[in-house]
Amino acid sequence: MHAINYEAPKTVEDAVKLLAAHGEKARPICGGTDLIIQLRAGVRRPEYVVDIKNIAEMRRIAFSMQHGLRLGAAVPCIEIYENGDMRKYYPGLTEAAHLIGSLQIQSRASVGGNLCNGSPAADTTPALIALGAQARVVGPKGERMVPVEDFCTAPGRTVLQPGELLVEFHVPTPSPHSSDAYLRFIPRNEMDIAVVGVGASVTLELGEDRCTEARVALAAVGPTPIFVKEASQALVGKKLDDAAIERAAQLATAASSPIDDMRGTAEYRRHVVGVLTRRCLAKAAERAREATQSR
């Protein structure tokens, strides 16, 4: 690995100052599970590595029914599924965090790092998009909110400008009759990169099983994670039966633009998008019905 300088600021303000001062020569590090491999391979060659996981604001999970979820970008995945509120109110995002790599990786890797790495196959990104999460970005000129579906621009690239730092995610409070799910297809049980990933959330009308809100997002079937707007439009106002779910699955397949690679052919991936979208919507709906009884 080339020589680097290491900084470990304690506040967002100090981190942004360091990132702004060094511009393109600086890169934040959180869990390092992607970055350290990229440094070794020479894929990224920052002179300054700014460790952002000692910033308390970026390490918190704060949930309330009033304000929803504030999830620090540097919270390691292992702390997400150890958190009772996360498991109860955001099971889809929680299961996405719980299937990234091994426990050793989950001890280090964060949802913020998963997004900033910009991989189209990131597992937690579709789960965030399904929940309507917004990323709070702080930079030298102030702060802005970016919907997660607009965050990635190309493989390995994001909307972050030099000096900008992803600080936390804002996720809306789930309604009493809503839930989410994330499903990933890999050819083995653990420890692999998604062939296809699908995140979904649904909100049901009490008693009617009518869908009042739905979001579907895809991983590993395009140059960036994909938000399937058409699926939301097709599901809202409909009874969430097999026919409605099948229609959404077709729209998700149509929205995907996969390539052939070592993990699968484009044709195979399009097929799997349909299968996983059906299963994921059904799972989110089942959880929403259960939530209706338990909340």
Add this chain to the structure above:
Amino acid sequence: MAKKTVVETILNGESIEFLCEPRQSLLEALRDVLELTGSKEGCLTGDCGACTVIVNGRALCSCLMLAVEAEGKTIETVEGLAPADGLHVLQQKFLEHASLQCGICTPGVLMSSKALLDHNPNPTEADIRYALAGNLCRCTGYDKIVKAVMDAAKSLSTRARAA
């Protein structure tokens, strides 16, 4: 050339400080600076788990952590596992069940197993297999490893009840 940095940590129960370059991984510092060669270098990409150590109670790949990040942290490596007068129960059970052949994966497997038992003293077989999914072994087929960890858990909980 970046300057060397002094890092203060608690390593296997002892307060120490060591000198490293910011580009060095914790694994490199353990092996090359501190001469603790129990943790092995395998893939250097976080896939094989041969370099697994426990930092602040969490198992992680020491090849994917910078040594400078260890400042103020508590680190456990395989060298700290055995008490002065013998073996850790996991090590004893690995011997009894013949859970190792070439031994390269063993230090990492032991540390993942210790982290599991520290958090969950009564794991199911599925819990153990999940906790060890990030530790690859090309010799044993895993079965004997899983049996040893189950037996170690049983032995530890029997001891805890007796105490």
